[in-house]
Amino acid sequence: MQMDNLAKQIAFIKEIDKVKYIQRRTKLFNSDRRENDAEHSWHLAMMTLILAEHSDKPIDVLKVLKMVLIHDIVEIDAGDTFIYDTAKNHSNTEEELMAAKRIFGLLPEEQAAEFIAVWKEFEDGETDEAKFARTMDRFEPLLQNVSNNGGTWAEFNVPYEKVYGKKKAIADGSSSIWKYAEGLINESVEKGILKK
Amino acid sequence: MQMDNLAKQIAFIKEIDKVKYIQRRTKLFNSDRRENDAEHSWHLAMMTLILAEHSDKPIDVLKVLKMVLIHDIVEIDAGDTFIYDTAKNHSNTEEELMAAKRIFGLLPEEQAAEFIAVWKEFEDGETDEAKFARTMDRFEPLLQNVSNNGGTWAEFNVPYEKVYGKKKAIADGSSSIWKYAEGLINESVEKGILKK
Numbered sequence: 451m452q453m454d455n456l457a458k459q460i461a462f463i464k465e466i467d468k469v470k471y472i473q474r475r476t477k478l479f480n481s482d483r484r485e486n487d488a489e490h491s492w493h494l495a496m497m498t499l500i501l502a503e504h505s506d507k508p509i510d511v512l513k514v515l516k517m518v519l520i521h522d523i524v525e526i527d528a529g530d531t532f533i534y535d536t537a538k539n540h541s542n543t544e545e546e547l548m549a550a551k552r553i554f555g556l557l558p559e560e561q562a563a564e565f566i567a568v569w570k571e572f573e574d575g576e577t578d579e580a581k582f583a584r585t586m587d588r589f590e591p592l593l594q595n596v597s598n599n600g601g602t603w604a605e606f607n608v609p610y611e612k613v614y615g616k617k618k619a620i621a622d623g624s625s626s627i628w629k630y631a632e633g634l635i636n637e638s639v640e641k642g643i644l645k646k
Numbered sequence: 647m648q649m650d651n652l653a654k655q656i657a658f659i660k661e662i663d664k665v666k667y668i669q670r671r672t673k674l675f676n677s678d679r680r681e682n683d684a685e686h687s688w689h690l691a692m693m694t695l696i697l698a699e700h701s702d703k704p705i706d707v708l709k710v711l712k713m714v715l716i717h718d719i720v721e722i723d724a725g726d727t728f729i730y731d732t733a734k735n736h737s738n739t740e741e742e743l744m745a746a747k748r749i750f751g752l753l754p755e756e757q758a759a760e761f762i763a764v765w766k767e768f769e770d771g772e773t774d775e776a777k778f779a780r781t782m783d784r785f786e787p788l789l790q791n792v793s794n795n796g797g798t799w800a801e802f803n804v805p806y807e808k809v810y811g812k813k814k815a816i817a818d819g820s821s822s823i824w825k826y827a828e829g830l831i832n833e834s835v836e837k838g839i840l841k842k
Contacts, residue, residue, distance in 0.1 A: 452700065452822050459696050460826070464789065466692060467675040470685045479663040489666045492688035495715050496662060500655045500753065504648065512708045519691050557696065593660065626648050630656070 455558045462556040468526045475532050475602050476591040485594070487522040487530065494518035494586045501586070504624045507578040517572040517583040520565060524549040533591075533616055534608045546573075575622075585623030589631060592617055596634050600643030610639055610646040651754045658752040664722045671728045671798050672787040681790070683718040683726065690714035690782045697782070700820045703774040713768040713779035716761060720745035729787075729812055730804045742769075771818075781819030785827060788813055792830050796839030806835055806842040 472487040498514050522530075527549035554565040572580050595601030603613060614635060621628035638644035668683040694710050718726075723745035750761040768776050791797030799809060810831060817824035834840035 453826070456697075456700065456822060456826055460789070462696060463689075463693055464675055464793070467689070469688075470674055470681070478666055479660055485666070486685070488688045489682070489684040492665075492684045492691070492715065493659075493663070495688070495691060495711075497659055499712060499715065500658060500757065501652075504652065512711070515691070515708070515711055516695060519688065519695065561696065593656070597660070626652060630649070630652055 479597045504626045505582045513579040582623040675793045700822045701778045709775040778819040
């Protein structure tokens, strides 16, 4: 039974190597190179470890780590959706659900069910853990864009209102991180790297 | 105090972006592209979540995750050391310790001390958590080399005895994973992608 589980788990471990090829729009800090989903997920996991104390609610850090580590695995099948893309629906699409079932379905049954549930919890964004994980997911590209003279905001002409609208979800997980983030957004307008 | 911590934490979060530029020798699965340390660390974190049940001893999964997520951060200053390089000392060099103190030292004092201690625990490899983290660190490139027709073993003419000597540390964390790994090593010899 244990060796049978191991074979399935290794099939999954090989499959998720593909996450390293999924390019995001956002670029690395002070860089022209786009970030891939594995690098992004690692950075969110590090941010979770470092910033957990700023969560407004007590959180299970291990649960948040699971969420941020796995949240983009569905993009192996469904592709990356740019947050400021207006044409595509962003949350919990049928395509992503099918991807979750296929990819996590490579794992032993109980483990597959657990990871699909964790992924859905992140997508639904209702629990304190999901809120904090989503705070991390919104905060990292904000830091990157600020370090890159506006980054994707400048590249794709995204106006202040749209950025503010997407980023204010940071406040759902942490009021202190949101205070900091709001300061960065305002400074970006003053510097002219984000247009009002 | 909380905002003061946050400024230090964000300086650290920006600094560790450099982990994404550190190239390993080992290549991605079925690929010619070398892996970077951030991708590697993400993959080890995923493997920890998936394979924890195979640890021979009960482990604190959150502690192991911290270890694998941070274990290569010192390479920002100290560089990557190839495991089969005979010229360089591999464990706990003075250079790596200075790197740990500088980089984790960007964090608030208590957090810096915690992360330096976790990194040292991983390097010392004595606790059950460190053993399992090191099992993950040895197992991933083995899977990659097997998927790449010998990978770095073939590229750098590493003989069976040396590979076996390095990889048997996998057994310190998990006898079932070692059984599987040993099978892969033997198959690699049979296929001629690892020379005896």
